[in-house]
Amino acid sequence: MDTLMTILTEPHGMWESILGAFKGAMGSYILAVILLAVIVRVVFAVVDVVNKRFTTKNMQINQKMQPELEAIQKKYGHDKVLLQKKQQEIYKKYQFNMVSSCLPMLVAMILQLVVFLTLWTGLQNVSYYNIAKSYENTKTVYYNVLLLNENAELKTKVEEILLSDKEVNYSNFSVEIDLENLNMSVQFKDENGTEIYNENITIIPTSGKEEGDKGVSNKEVYEVIERYAMDKTIVSPLSAEEGKLSEYNLVIKNLAEEVTADFYTENLESFLWIKNIYKAESPATTPVFDKSEIVSYLQRYYTDAEKEAEEIHDYEGQIFDCVVEGLNRRDLGANGYYILVILAVATSFLSIFINNKLTKKTTGTQSGGKMMYFIMPLILGLFTLMYTSLFAIYIIVGQIVMIALSPLTNLIVKKWIEASDRKKEKKKQEVIDVDYRRKDM
Secondary structure, eight states, X not given: XXXXXXXXXXXXXXXXHHHHHXXXXXXXXXXXXXXXXXXHHHHHHHHHHHHHXXXXXXXXXXXXXXXXXXXXXXXXXXXXXXXXXXXXXXXXXXXXXHHHHHHHHHHHHHHHHHHHHHHHHXXXXXXXXXXXXXXXXXXXXXXXXXXXXGOHHHHHHHHHHHHTTOOOOGGGEEEEEETTTTEEEEEEEOTTSOEEEEEEEEOOOSEESSTTOOOOOHHHHHHHHHHHHSOOOBOXXXXXXXXXXOHHHHHHHHHHHHHHHHHHHXXXXXXXXXXXXXXXXXXXXXXXXXXXXXXXXXXXXXXXXXXXXXXXXXXXXXXXXXXXXXXXXXXXXXXXXXXXXXXXXXXXXXXXHHHHHHHHHHHXXXXXXXXXXXXXXXXXXXXXXXXXXXHHHHHHHHHHHHHXXXXXXXXXXXXXXXXXXXXXXXXXXXXXXXXXXXXXX
Protein backbone atom coordinates (compact mmCIF):
# COMPACT_ATOMS: atom_id res chain seq x y z
CA MET A 1 0.00 0.00 0.00
CA ASP A 2 2.80 2.46 0.92
CA THR A 3 4.86 1.69 -2.21
CA LEU A 4 2.50 3.43 -4.64
CA MET A 5 3.74 6.44 -6.61
CA THR A 6 1.46 9.44 -7.10
CA ILE A 7 0.30 9.79 -10.72
CA LEU A 8 -0.26 13.40 -11.78
CA THR A 9 -2.70 13.42 -14.66
CA GLU A 10 -3.32 16.62 -16.59
CA PRO A 11 -6.85 18.04 -16.30
CA HIS A 12 -8.87 17.05 -19.38
CA GLY A 13 -12.08 19.07 -19.27
CA MET A 14 -13.22 21.08 -22.30
CA TRP A 15 -11.56 24.36 -21.30
CA GLU A 16 -8.51 22.59 -19.92
CA SER A 17 -8.05 20.76 -23.23
CA ILE A 18 -8.49 23.95 -25.26
CA LEU A 19 -6.00 25.79 -23.06
CA GLY A 20 -3.60 22.86 -23.29
CA ALA A 21 -3.78 22.96 -27.09
CA PHE A 22 -3.26 26.75 -27.16
CA LYS A 23 -0.38 26.44 -24.70
CA GLY A 24 1.24 23.76 -26.86
CA ALA A 25 1.00 26.03 -29.89
CA MET A 26 2.03 29.28 -28.18
CA GLY A 27 4.38 27.97 -25.49
CA SER A 28 2.80 29.74 -22.53
CA TYR A 29 -0.40 29.53 -20.50
CA ILE A 30 -0.47 33.33 -20.33
CA LEU A 31 -0.60 33.62 -24.13
CA ALA A 32 -3.10 30.75 -24.23
CA VAL A 33 -5.40 32.57 -21.79
CA ILE A 34 -5.10 35.86 -23.69
CA LEU A 35 -5.99 34.12 -26.98
CA LEU A 36 -8.93 32.32 -25.36
CA ALA A 37 -10.22 35.58 -23.84
CA VAL A 38 -10.14 37.27 -27.25
CA ILE A 39 -11.97 34.37 -28.96
CA VAL A 40 -14.64 34.08 -26.24
CA ARG A 41 -15.31 37.82 -26.27
CA VAL A 42 -15.59 37.94 -30.07
CA VAL A 43 -18.15 35.11 -29.92
CA PHE A 44 -20.08 36.92 -27.19
CA ALA A 45 -19.97 40.10 -29.26
CA VAL A 46 -21.98 38.25 -31.92
CA VAL A 47 -24.41 37.03 -29.25
CA ASP A 48 -24.64 40.59 -27.93
CA VAL A 49 -25.58 41.93 -31.37
CA VAL A 50 -28.43 39.41 -31.71
CA ASN A 51 -29.59 40.04 -28.15
CA LYS A 52 -29.62 43.83 -28.59
CA ARG A 53 -31.52 43.52 -31.86
CA PHE A 54 -34.26 41.44 -30.23
CA THR A 55 -34.33 43.80 -27.25
CA THR A 56 -34.72 46.81 -29.51
CA LYS A 57 -37.46 45.12 -31.52
CA ASN A 58 -39.42 44.32 -28.36
CA MET A 59 -38.88 47.85 -27.07
CA GLN A 60 -40.32 49.27 -30.30
CA ILE A 61 -43.37 47.02 -30.02
CA ASN A 62 -43.82 48.07 -26.38
CA GLN A 63 -43.71 51.72 -27.37
CA LYS A 64 -46.49 51.14 -29.93
CA MET A 65 -48.61 49.12 -27.50
CA GLN A 66 -48.17 51.46 -24.53
CA PRO A 67 -50.94 54.00 -25.39
CA GLU A 68 -53.47 51.19 -25.95
CA LEU A 69 -52.41 49.35 -22.77
CA GLU A 70 -52.78 52.57 -20.76
CA ALA A 71 -56.21 53.19 -22.29
CA ILE A 72 -57.60 49.76 -21.37
CA GLN A 73 -56.03 50.07 -17.92
CA LYS A 74 -58.11 53.18 -17.29
CA LYS A 75 -61.24 51.65 -18.85
CA TYR A 76 -61.12 48.11 -17.43
CA GLY A 77 -58.88 48.53 -14.41
CA HIS A 78 -61.73 47.61 -12.06
CA ASP A 79 -62.20 44.20 -13.75
CA LYS A 80 -58.96 42.18 -13.71
CA VAL A 81 -60.33 39.31 -15.79
CA LEU A 82 -61.59 41.57 -18.55
CA LEU A 83 -58.43 43.69 -18.36
CA GLN A 84 -56.28 40.62 -18.87
CA LYS A 85 -58.41 39.54 -21.83
CA LYS A 86 -58.05 42.94 -23.48
CA GLN A 87 -54.30 42.94 -22.86
CA GLN A 88 -54.01 39.55 -24.58
CA GLU A 89 -55.92 40.93 -27.56
CA ILE A 90 -53.45 43.79 -27.86
CA TYR A 91 -50.47 41.40 -27.53
CA LYS A 92 -51.97 39.28 -30.31
CA LYS A 93 -52.56 42.32 -32.46
CA TYR A 94 -48.91 43.32 -32.25
CA GLN A 95 -47.67 39.69 -32.28
CA PHE A 96 -46.01 40.18 -28.91
CA ASN A 97 -45.10 37.23 -26.69
CA MET A 98 -43.80 37.97 -23.19
CA VAL A 99 -41.82 34.73 -22.93
CA SER A 100 -40.21 34.91 -26.38
CA SER A 101 -39.35 38.58 -25.85
CA CYS A 102 -37.28 37.73 -22.76
CA LEU A 103 -35.84 34.48 -24.12
CA PRO A 104 -32.83 35.91 -26.08
CA MET A 105 -31.71 37.96 -23.07
CA LEU A 106 -32.20 34.99 -20.73
CA VAL A 107 -30.25 32.65 -23.04
CA ALA A 108 -27.41 35.18 -23.34
CA MET A 109 -27.23 35.63 -19.55
CA ILE A 110 -27.23 31.88 -18.88
CA LEU A 111 -24.63 31.28 -21.58
CA GLN A 112 -22.31 33.94 -20.14
CA LEU A 113 -22.77 32.60 -16.60
CA VAL A 114 -22.04 29.02 -17.71
CA VAL A 115 -18.90 30.10 -19.58
CA PHE A 116 -17.78 32.25 -16.63
CA LEU A 117 -18.15 29.47 -14.04
CA THR A 118 -16.86 26.59 -16.16
CA LEU A 119 -13.88 28.59 -17.39
CA TRP A 120 -13.10 29.69 -13.83
CA THR A 121 -13.18 26.03 -12.77
CA GLY A 122 -11.02 25.05 -15.74
CA LEU A 123 -8.38 27.69 -14.99
CA GLN A 124 -8.38 26.70 -11.32
CA ASN A 125 -7.82 23.05 -12.32
CA VAL A 126 -4.96 24.08 -14.62
CA SER A 127 -3.41 26.06 -11.76
CA TYR A 128 -3.90 23.21 -9.25
CA TYR A 129 -2.20 20.80 -11.61
CA ASN A 130 0.75 23.07 -12.35
CA ILE A 131 1.28 23.90 -8.68
CA ALA A 132 1.20 20.18 -7.85
CA LYS A 133 3.59 19.43 -10.73
CA SER A 134 5.92 22.23 -9.68
CA TYR A 135 6.01 20.88 -6.12
CA GLU A 136 6.58 17.30 -7.28
CA ASN A 137 9.43 18.45 -9.54
CA THR A 138 10.97 20.36 -6.64
CA LYS A 139 10.55 17.32 -4.39
CA THR A 140 12.19 15.14 -7.05
CA VAL A 141 15.20 17.46 -7.15
CA TYR A 142 15.51 17.53 -3.35
CA TYR A 143 15.21 13.74 -3.09
CA ASN A 144 17.80 13.04 -5.80
CA VAL A 145 20.37 15.47 -4.42
CA LEU A 146 19.85 13.94 -0.98
CA LEU A 147 20.61 10.52 -2.49
CA LEU A 148 24.20 11.73 -2.98
CA ASN A 149 24.59 10.58 0.62
CA GLU A 150 24.69 7.08 -0.84
CA ASN A 151 27.32 7.90 -3.47
CA ALA A 152 30.46 6.22 -2.08
CA GLU A 153 32.91 7.90 -4.48
CA LEU A 154 31.67 11.44 -3.82
CA LYS A 155 31.49 10.76 -0.10
CA THR A 156 35.15 9.71 -0.04
CA LYS A 157 36.26 12.85 -1.94
CA VAL A 158 34.29 15.20 0.32
CA GLU A 159 35.31 13.52 3.57
CA GLU A 160 39.01 13.74 2.62
CA ILE A 161 38.64 17.52 2.59
CA LEU A 162 36.55 17.55 5.76
CA LEU A 163 39.21 15.49 7.59
CA SER A 164 41.79 18.13 6.75
CA ASP A 165 39.65 20.64 8.69
CA LYS A 166 38.80 22.52 5.51
CA GLU A 167 35.33 23.83 4.84
CA VAL A 168 33.05 22.30 2.25
CA ASN A 169 29.91 24.18 1.23
CA TYR A 170 27.47 24.81 -1.61
CA SER A 171 30.07 26.72 -3.67
CA ASN A 172 32.19 23.55 -4.00
CA PHE A 173 29.41 21.88 -6.00
CA SER A 174 27.91 22.45 -9.40
CA VAL A 175 24.60 20.67 -9.95
CA GLU A 176 22.64 20.89 -13.20
CA ILE A 177 19.13 19.42 -13.37
CA ASP A 178 17.47 18.15 -16.56
CA LEU A 179 14.10 16.79 -15.47
CA GLU A 180 12.86 16.34 -19.02
CA ASN A 181 15.58 13.76 -19.65
CA LEU A 182 15.80 12.66 -16.00
CA ASN A 183 19.45 13.59 -15.72
CA MET A 184 21.49 15.30 -12.99
CA SER A 185 25.07 16.44 -13.59
CA VAL A 186 27.15 16.75 -10.41
CA GLN A 187 30.60 18.33 -10.19
CA PHE A 188 32.68 18.74 -7.02
CA LYS A 189 35.73 20.96 -6.67
CA ASP A 190 38.25 21.26 -3.86
CA GLU A 191 39.11 24.49 -2.06
CA ASN A 192 41.48 25.45 -4.90
CA GLY A 193 38.78 25.09 -7.55
CA THR A 194 40.22 21.86 -8.94
CA GLU A 195 37.56 19.46 -10.20
CA ILE A 196 37.86 16.14 -8.38
CA TYR A 197 34.48 14.60 -9.13
CA ASN A 198 32.17 14.74 -12.19
CA GLU A 199 29.28 12.41 -12.92
CA ASN A 200 25.94 12.28 -14.71
CA ILE A 201 23.30 10.61 -12.56
CA THR A 202 19.89 9.33 -13.62
CA ILE A 203 17.09 11.08 -11.73
CA ILE A 204 14.41 9.02 -10.00
CA PRO A 205 11.03 10.84 -10.21
CA THR A 206 8.68 11.11 -7.23
CA SER A 207 5.55 11.21 -9.40
CA GLY A 208 4.47 9.89 -12.79
CA LYS A 209 2.06 10.63 -15.62
CA GLU A 210 0.62 7.16 -16.04
CA GLU A 211 0.49 3.76 -14.40
CA GLY A 212 3.72 1.83 -14.77
CA ASP A 213 6.06 4.84 -14.57
CA LYS A 214 9.14 3.99 -12.54
CA GLY A 215 9.68 6.12 -9.47
CA VAL A 216 9.40 6.22 -5.72
CA SER A 217 6.53 6.53 -3.28
CA ASN A 218 6.14 9.12 -0.55
CA LYS A 219 7.13 6.46 1.96
CA GLU A 220 10.45 5.86 0.20
CA VAL A 221 11.11 9.59 -0.15
CA TYR A 222 10.35 10.10 3.52
CA GLU A 223 12.67 7.28 4.58
CA VAL A 224 15.60 8.88 2.71
CA ILE A 225 14.79 12.30 4.16
CA GLU A 226 14.47 10.86 7.66
CA ARG A 227 17.83 9.11 7.30
CA TYR A 228 19.83 12.02 5.86
CA ALA A 229 18.06 15.29 6.68
CA MET A 230 15.98 15.03 9.84
CA ASP A 231 18.73 15.81 12.40
CA LYS A 232 20.89 18.95 12.49
CA THR A 233 23.46 17.77 15.04
CA ILE A 234 27.00 17.54 13.62
CA VAL A 235 28.89 14.58 15.10
CA SER A 236 31.98 13.02 13.50
CA PRO A 237 33.22 13.89 10.01
CA LEU A 238 33.45 10.22 9.08
CA SER A 239 30.66 8.54 10.95
CA ALA A 240 27.54 9.34 12.89
CA GLU A 241 25.88 7.96 15.92
CA GLU A 242 22.59 6.24 15.27
CA GLY A 243 19.97 8.88 14.48
CA LYS A 244 22.55 11.68 14.12
CA LEU A 245 23.80 13.38 10.95
CA SER A 246 27.47 13.21 10.08
CA GLU A 247 29.21 16.30 8.77
CA TYR A 248 29.02 14.82 5.27
CA ASN A 249 25.26 14.30 5.68
CA LEU A 250 24.93 17.94 6.65
CA VAL A 251 26.93 19.10 3.63
CA ILE A 252 24.62 17.17 1.26
CA LYS A 253 21.52 18.32 3.16
CA ASN A 254 22.56 21.96 2.71
CA LEU A 255 23.37 21.26 -0.93
CA ALA A 256 19.92 19.72 -1.47
CA GLU A 257 18.23 22.78 0.06
CA GLU A 258 20.21 25.24 -2.05
CA VAL A 259 19.84 23.31 -5.31
CA THR A 260 16.11 22.88 -4.67
CA ALA A 261 15.64 26.60 -3.98
CA ASP A 262 17.61 27.48 -7.14
CA PHE A 263 15.58 25.03 -9.22
CA TYR A 264 12.22 26.34 -7.99
CA THR A 265 13.03 30.03 -8.47
CA GLU A 266 14.54 29.44 -11.92
CA ASN A 267 11.47 27.49 -13.08
CA LEU A 268 8.78 29.81 -11.75
CA GLU A 269 6.29 30.70 -14.49
CA SER A 270 6.07 34.47 -14.22
CA PHE A 271 4.40 37.30 -16.13
CA LEU A 272 5.46 40.93 -15.83
CA TRP A 273 5.40 41.66 -12.06
CA ILE A 274 3.57 38.40 -11.18
CA LYS A 275 6.11 35.85 -9.99
CA ASN A 276 3.82 32.81 -10.02
CA ILE A 277 0.93 32.96 -12.49
CA TYR A 278 -0.83 30.00 -10.87
CA LYS A 279 -1.41 31.86 -7.60
CA ALA A 280 -3.42 34.97 -6.79
CA GLU A 281 -1.72 38.30 -7.50
CA SER A 282 -1.59 40.15 -4.17
CA PRO A 283 0.90 41.34 -1.55
CA ALA A 284 -0.64 38.79 0.84
CA THR A 285 0.35 35.88 -1.44
CA THR A 286 3.86 34.49 -1.87
CA PRO A 287 5.07 32.82 -5.08
CA VAL A 288 5.90 29.70 -3.05
CA PHE A 289 3.33 26.95 -2.46
CA ASP A 290 2.30 26.42 1.18
CA LYS A 291 1.71 23.14 2.97
CA SER A 292 -2.09 23.32 3.20
CA GLU A 293 -2.56 23.98 -0.52
CA ILE A 294 -0.08 21.27 -1.55
CA VAL A 295 -1.69 18.64 0.67
CA SER A 296 -5.10 19.75 -0.60
CA TYR A 297 -4.08 19.78 -4.29
CA LEU A 298 -2.36 16.40 -4.17
CA GLN A 299 -5.34 14.76 -2.47
CA ARG A 300 -7.17 14.79 -5.80
CA TYR A 301 -4.38 12.70 -7.38
CA TYR A 302 -4.03 10.10 -4.62
CA THR A 303 -5.44 6.60 -4.94
CA ASP A 304 -7.51 5.30 -2.03
CA ALA A 305 -4.46 3.41 -0.79
CA GLU A 306 -2.32 6.56 -0.93
CA LYS A 307 -4.97 8.56 0.93
CA GLU A 308 -5.04 5.93 3.67
CA ALA A 309 -1.23 5.94 3.96
CA GLU A 310 -1.14 9.75 4.09
CA GLU A 311 -3.82 9.91 6.79
CA ILE A 312 -1.82 7.49 8.95
CA HIS A 313 1.74 8.77 8.38
CA ASP A 314 1.45 12.30 6.94
CA TYR A 315 4.41 11.59 4.67
CA GLU A 316 3.63 14.57 2.41
CA GLY A 317 3.47 17.07 5.26
CA GLN A 318 6.81 15.97 6.71
CA ILE A 319 8.48 15.84 3.30
CA PHE A 320 7.16 19.33 2.52
CA ASP A 321 8.80 20.85 5.60
CA CYS A 322 12.22 19.64 4.42
CA VAL A 323 11.73 20.43 0.71
CA VAL A 324 10.87 24.11 1.34
CA GLU A 325 13.51 24.70 4.02
CA GLY A 326 15.91 26.24 1.49
CA LEU A 327 13.10 28.19 -0.17
CA ASN A 328 12.04 29.67 3.16
CA ARG A 329 15.48 31.25 3.47
CA ARG A 330 15.01 33.04 0.15
CA ASP A 331 13.21 36.37 0.11
CA LEU A 332 11.04 35.92 -2.97
CA GLY A 333 8.75 38.77 -1.95
CA ALA A 334 5.04 39.03 -2.66
CA ASN A 335 3.29 37.65 -5.71
CA GLY A 336 1.84 41.02 -6.69
CA TYR A 337 0.47 44.39 -5.61
CA TYR A 338 -3.34 44.15 -6.25
CA ILE A 339 -2.73 45.54 -9.74
CA LEU A 340 -4.85 42.84 -11.41
CA VAL A 341 -7.68 43.47 -8.93
CA ILE A 342 -7.64 47.20 -9.69
CA LEU A 343 -7.51 46.56 -13.44
CA ALA A 344 -10.36 44.03 -13.26
CA VAL A 345 -12.60 46.45 -11.34
CA ALA A 346 -11.68 49.43 -13.54
CA THR A 347 -12.14 47.64 -16.89
CA SER A 348 -15.43 46.09 -15.73
CA PHE A 349 -16.82 49.49 -14.68
CA LEU A 350 -15.61 51.11 -17.90
CA SER A 351 -17.07 48.29 -20.01
CA ILE A 352 -20.52 48.66 -18.41
CA PHE A 353 -20.39 52.45 -18.66
CA ILE A 354 -19.43 52.51 -22.35
CA ASN A 355 -21.87 49.76 -23.27
CA ASN A 356 -24.77 51.56 -21.55
CA LYS A 357 -23.93 54.87 -23.21
CA LEU A 358 -23.69 53.34 -26.67
CA THR A 359 -26.81 51.21 -26.18
CA LYS A 360 -28.82 54.22 -25.03
CA LYS A 361 -27.62 56.18 -28.04
CA THR A 362 -28.56 53.34 -30.41
CA THR A 363 -31.80 52.05 -28.90
CA GLY A 364 -32.88 54.79 -26.53
CA THR A 365 -32.60 52.60 -23.44
CA GLN A 366 -29.86 51.35 -21.12
CA SER A 367 -28.95 47.65 -20.93
CA GLY A 368 -28.56 47.60 -17.14
CA GLY A 369 -29.40 49.52 -13.99
CA LYS A 370 -27.06 51.66 -11.92
CA MET A 371 -26.43 48.79 -9.49
CA MET A 372 -24.61 46.92 -12.27
CA TYR A 373 -21.90 49.61 -12.12
CA PHE A 374 -21.00 48.30 -8.68
CA ILE A 375 -22.13 44.66 -8.53
CA MET A 376 -20.21 43.25 -11.50
CA PRO A 377 -16.91 45.09 -10.81
CA LEU A 378 -17.13 43.96 -7.17
CA ILE A 379 -17.71 40.32 -8.15
CA LEU A 380 -14.87 40.32 -10.66
CA GLY A 381 -12.59 42.07 -8.18
CA LEU A 382 -13.24 39.36 -5.59
CA PHE A 383 -12.54 36.59 -8.11
CA THR A 384 -9.24 38.16 -9.15
CA LEU A 385 -8.30 38.72 -5.51
CA MET A 386 -8.99 35.17 -4.34
CA TYR A 387 -8.12 32.91 -7.26
CA THR A 388 -5.42 32.14 -9.82
CA SER A 389 -3.80 35.01 -11.72
CA LEU A 390 -4.66 33.19 -14.95
CA PHE A 391 -8.36 33.89 -14.37
CA ALA A 392 -7.64 37.51 -13.46
CA ILE A 393 -5.76 37.97 -16.74
CA TYR A 394 -8.63 36.33 -18.64
CA ILE A 395 -11.11 38.73 -17.01
CA ILE A 396 -9.06 41.83 -17.78
CA VAL A 397 -8.28 40.90 -21.39
CA GLY A 398 -11.93 39.97 -21.93
CA GLN A 399 -13.11 43.35 -20.62
CA ILE A 400 -10.61 45.22 -22.80
CA VAL A 401 -11.78 43.32 -25.89
CA MET A 402 -15.40 44.03 -24.93
CA ILE A 403 -14.65 47.75 -24.62
CA ALA A 404 -12.90 47.74 -27.99
CA LEU A 405 -15.78 45.89 -29.70
CA SER A 406 -18.66 47.85 -28.10
CA PRO A 407 -18.73 50.65 -30.74
CA LEU A 408 -18.69 48.07 -33.53
CA THR A 409 -21.46 45.89 -32.04
CA ASN A 410 -23.68 48.92 -31.45
CA LEU A 411 -23.02 50.18 -34.98
CA ILE A 412 -24.04 46.78 -36.36
CA VAL A 413 -27.24 46.85 -34.28
CA LYS A 414 -27.99 50.37 -35.49
CA LYS A 415 -27.49 49.42 -39.16
CA TRP A 416 -29.55 46.26 -38.66
CA ILE A 417 -32.43 48.30 -37.21
CA GLU A 418 -32.22 50.84 -40.04
CA ALA A 419 -32.22 48.08 -42.66
CA SER A 420 -35.20 46.43 -41.00
CA ASP A 421 -37.09 49.74 -40.86
CA ARG A 422 -36.39 50.40 -44.55
CA LYS A 423 -37.63 46.92 -45.41
CA LYS A 424 -40.86 47.47 -43.46
CA GLU A 425 -41.36 50.86 -45.06
CA LYS A 426 -40.86 49.36 -48.51
CA LYS A 427 -43.43 46.64 -47.84
CA LYS A 428 -45.86 49.24 -46.52
CA GLN A 429 -45.42 51.35 -49.66
CA GLU A 430 -45.98 48.31 -51.87
CA VAL A 431 -49.29 47.62 -50.10
CA ILE A 432 -50.37 51.25 -50.56
CA ASP A 433 -49.51 51.14 -54.29
CA VAL A 434 -51.48 47.92 -54.75
CA ASP A 435 -54.53 49.36 -52.97
CA TYR A 436 -54.31 52.52 -55.05
CA ARG A 437 -54.37 50.61 -58.35
CA ARG A 438 -57.39 48.59 -57.22
CA LYS A 439 -59.30 51.79 -56.55
CA ASP A 440 -58.56 53.02 -60.09
CA MET A 441 -60.07 49.84 -61.50
